[in-house]
Amino acid sequence: MIIAQISDLHVGRPGELAYGQFDAAQRLARCVEHLMRRRPVPDAVLASGDLVDAGSDEEYRRLRELLAPFSMPVYFIPGNHDDRDALRSAFSEHTYLGRIGEPTCYCVTGHPVRLIALDTTVAGETGGTLDRRQIDWLEGQLAATPRQPALIFMHHPPFKTGIARMDEISLDAASAAHLGAVVSRHAQIALLTCGHVHRAIQVRWHGTTASVCPSTAFQYGLNLDGPGLQPSPDEPPAYQLHCWNGMEIVTHTVAVDPGARQV
């Protein structure tokens, strides 16, 4: 089974450039095209938040058009730039997104790997959290299927990246501790993958591999010294392929030529 992950798409309105430099929609279109040219074509796509830039209906309509070439199922979770109810309205046939006003937590079955989505967003906040109900729900899902490998995906990483500005706005410490306790009790978690940081990162975390998928729109520069955070124009858009080989998940990061640089 091959699972493609795209993250931090940041689709804006027509004519808008992220940081005045990056045409996120054009870059996403190239990633979609790149993925659809792959052989084999991935079995599913996970889109791990910050799907659009400002959570508007117009942006979600544009996102729909950009993702239309995908022939495989696409599973969304929101990020801090999203509006989960606007996302639900724009993709009403994605019934797994659940009810208006509720967090978007769901489980995809029927594949060799169980896909578990956790919604870490808080309306109006940049950082993320998981409430007690979500943690208990996750524990229940994992306890019910101890022998089926699981992949958990969420927007805000639960671990410190060493990038100070991002660590200020990641998953809050209490939620990370509760999540870590659940993860450490369930050996079937093959991968816990996130977005939000706009870089490829991996860490051993509570007995599993936790990671961040780079952005299809732009990467942030690696600043391990101080609070500054700037986009990195020399690093290309990218996506990841998580390949289940029957034993473990092997992750490949794939860079995509963004074409002409926007100025």
Ligand SMILES: [Fe+2]
């Ligand atoms: Fe983002």
Ligand SMILES: [Fe+2]
């Ligand atoms: Fe984010």
